[in-house]
Amino acid sequence: MFDAPHQQPGRAASSSGGPAWRRRQQLVYSAAGLVALAFFFAFFAWPVGAVLVNSLRPAGSDGLTLSGYVRFLSDSFYLQATWRTISIAAVSTALTLILGYGVALFAATRPRGRAVWLTLAVAPMLVSLVIRLYGWMILLSEQGPVNRILVALGVSPAPLPLLFSRLAVVVGIVHYCLPFMVLTIYSALRRIDPAVREAAATLGADGWYAFRTIVLPLSMPGVIAGTSITFALSASTFVVPLMIGGPRDRMLSNYVHLAVERLGDWEFAAVIAVLMLAMVVVVLAGANRLAARWEAAK
Amino acid sequence: MKATRILTSALAVLAYTFILAPILVILPASLADGPAFVFPPRGFTTAWYARLIHDPQLGGSLLVSLGIGLAAAAGAVALGAAVALGIERGRIPARGVWLNLFLGPLVLPLILTGLAMLMFFSSLGWIGSTWGIVIAHIVLTTPYAVRTVLASLTAVNPALEEAAWVHGAEPWYAFRTVVFPQIRPGLVAGGLFAFLVSLDEYTVTVFLTGPGLVTLPIRIFQYITLHVDPTVSALASAMVIVSAALLIVAERKLGIHRYLEL
Numbered sequence: 001m002f003d004a005p006h007q008q009p010g011r012a013a014s015s016s017g018g019p020a021w022r023r024r025q026q027l028v029y030s031a032a033g034l035v036a037l038a039f040f041f042a043f044f045a046w047p048v049g050a051v052l053v054n055s056l057r058p059a060g061s062d063g064l065t066l067s068g069y070v071r072f073l074s075d076s077f078y079l080q081a082t083w084r085t086i087s088i089a090a091v092s093t094a095l096t097l098i099l100g101y102g103v104a105l106f107a108a109t110r111p112r113g114r115a116v117w118l119t120l121a122v123a124p125m126l127v128s129l130v131i132r133l134y135g136w137m138i139l140l141s142e143q144g145p146v147n148r149i150l151v152a153l154g155v156s157p158a159p160l161p162l163l164f165s166r167l168a169v170v171v172g173i174v175h176y177c178l179p180f181m182v183l184t185i186y187s188a189l190r191r192i193d194p195a196v197r198e199a200a201a202t203l204g205a206d207g208w209y210a211f212r213t214i215v216l217p218l219s220m221p222g223v224i225a226g227t228s229i230t231f232a233l234s235a236s237t238f239v240v241p242l243m244i245g246g247p248r249d250r251m252l253s254n255y256v257h258l259a260v261e262r263l264g265d266w267e268f269a270a271v272i273a274v275l276m277l278a279m280v281v282v283v284l285a286g287a288n289r290l291a292a293r294w295e296a297a298k
Numbered sequence: 299m300k301a302t303r304i305l306t307s308a309l310a311v312l313a314y315t316f317i318l319a320p321i322l323v324i325l326p327a328s329l330a331d332g333p334a335f336v337f338p339p340r341g342f343t344t345a346w347y348a349r350l351i352h353d354p355q356l357g358g359s360l361l362v363s364l365g366i367g368l369a370a371a372a373g374a375v376a377l378g379a380a381v382a383l384g385i386e387r388g389r390i391p392a393r394g395v396w397l398n399l400f401l402g403p404l405v406l407p408l409i410l411t412g413l414a415m416l417m418f419f420s421s422l423g424w425i426g427s428t429w430g431i432v433i434a435h436i437v438l439t440t441p442y443a444v445r446t447v448l449a450s451l452t453a454v455n456p457a458l459e460e461a462a463w464v465h466g467a468e469p470w471y472a473f474r475t476v477v478f479p480q481i482r483p484g485l486v487a488g489g490l491f492a493f494l495v496s497l498d499e500y501t502v503t504v505f506l507t508g509p510g511l512v513t514l515p516i517r518i519f520q521y522i523t524l525h526v527d528p529t530v531s532a533l534a535s536a537m538v539i540v541s542a543a544l545l546i547v548a549e550r551k552l553g554i555h556r557y558l559e560l
Contacts, residue, residue: 029384033384037384145338175316
């Protein structure tokens with residue numbers, strides 16, 4: 001996802017030397033790019049770098065020290081929070097993958113109205129997350145529609161405490177991440193040449209066999225990309241556990257915020273945030289290697 | 299074959315119900331006569347919409363967020379165009395590293411960006427300042443504009459602009475008459491994404507607000523969690539309707555789904 005879009009075929013020829021007007025043109029655009037770079041350096045790279053430095057400089061210490069990290073790693077409270085964050089993210093990612101693959105496959109294989117099905121599947125992205133979660137609060141509340149259906153079907157004799165639970169957090173995360181998963185898998189599916197599937201059908205492969213041996217392997221790059229993005233988003237989610245989780249469902253993001261608001265300990269907040277970043281980087285790098293290996297194996 | 303088709307349709311209905319239910323449920327809830335969390339409602343009323351119009355806090359936050367959203371979208375589009383043009387048409391070494399820097403805000407945990415902004419802006423004394431939030435939102439939304447402008451820029455032939463330069467067009471004139479029309483769809487789509495992301499931003503903004511400067515998502519959060527006030531249902535449903543209208547217009551005018559297919 002981070003590679004530049006396809007290279008201009010003419011770039012090699014146009015990027016070196018050339019007539020005066022071409023050099024002037026490149027100078028103008030390079031200058032525009034440099035202004036943007038300066039802005040991003042000042043307001044993004046520098047502040048983020050400061051967080052890294054601050055995480056090594058707990059209050060009251062002079063010089064750099066790892067004591068903040070030692071404090072985190074030796075406190076079972078935070079280790080449990082880390083484990084909780086990883087397990088909630090893993091479960092949510094698995095569910096998002098299953099649901100997202102199904103929806104993407106459904107939308108991509110519609111003979112008509114593909115764009116409508118896709119747009120409908122990602123439409124929630126255009127509605128504010130706070131409002132979407134408010135919708136889930138209404139749906140999952142004690143006298144809400146989900147509980148009414150469960151009671152009416154006889155699944156449960158009395159309304160269940162669905163809201164402010166681990167289950168609500170997972171449901172909220174799946175709903176929040178689903179559009180990203182659908183988009184990446186949909187794009188991968190659309191890149192498969194329809195002729196390949198037709199050939200399989202002509203040669204007598206039934207639907208399931210053709211899916212297992214052709215469609216699924218060819219869509220693997222999308223699956224890997226979507227899964228890694230979803231895990232990164234799930235593991236860093238802040239608003240979902242804040243709004244529809246209970247006090248026992250807090251995730252690492254929430255502890256960063258609490259460290260600032262309750263403890264007033266910005267340096268420790270920085271430690272947690274940097275560890276979260278490390279987690280995301282490991283997952284994304286792993287997915288990149290997996291994708292590269294997949295490409296090489298073909 | 300028929301059984302598979304019925305099964306597929308049934309699963310699709312379930313999946314799309316899951317996707318759309320939490321949004322659609324807000325519409326009847328906004329008309330509920332009684333507590334917000336009883337569904338289906340016992341009766342119907344439009345009282346919350348009337349209250350919404352006269353609610354100074356929600357109205358104030360709406361104006362704050364619209365202003366920040368417009369400023370952030372303008373900034374993101376300008377930066378996104380500069381980045382895309384610089385990377386695609388300029389002579390800059392290590393383009394890949396650059397692009398990663400500009401797409402970085404999409405990958406970094408938002409809470410880390412929020413903490414970074416808190417530390418940085420508090421050292422400048424900009425906490426509770428509109429400018430701090432606007433700059434943070436520009437950083438967060440520029441990646442979207444970079445992507446959409448790059449997408450429209452790589453789709454056009456650079457020779458068209460070179461032709462204008464060869465024929466002696468001034469840089470600004472060549473940009474205005476050749477390049478700008480080519481990247482306009484990307485600019486509009488990028489601006490739209492930036493505006494929507496800004497309007498919805500919670501995690502970073504919550505570190506930067508101050509008394510008297512509360513953006514809409516944070517105000518809505520307060521209404522929902524601190525004092526459950528059904529007025530917020532009316533606002534939520536109004537926003538759902540506006541989003542749906544915006545989506546339909548954007549799809550008709552710009553073909554937004556083309557930008558969705560990465």
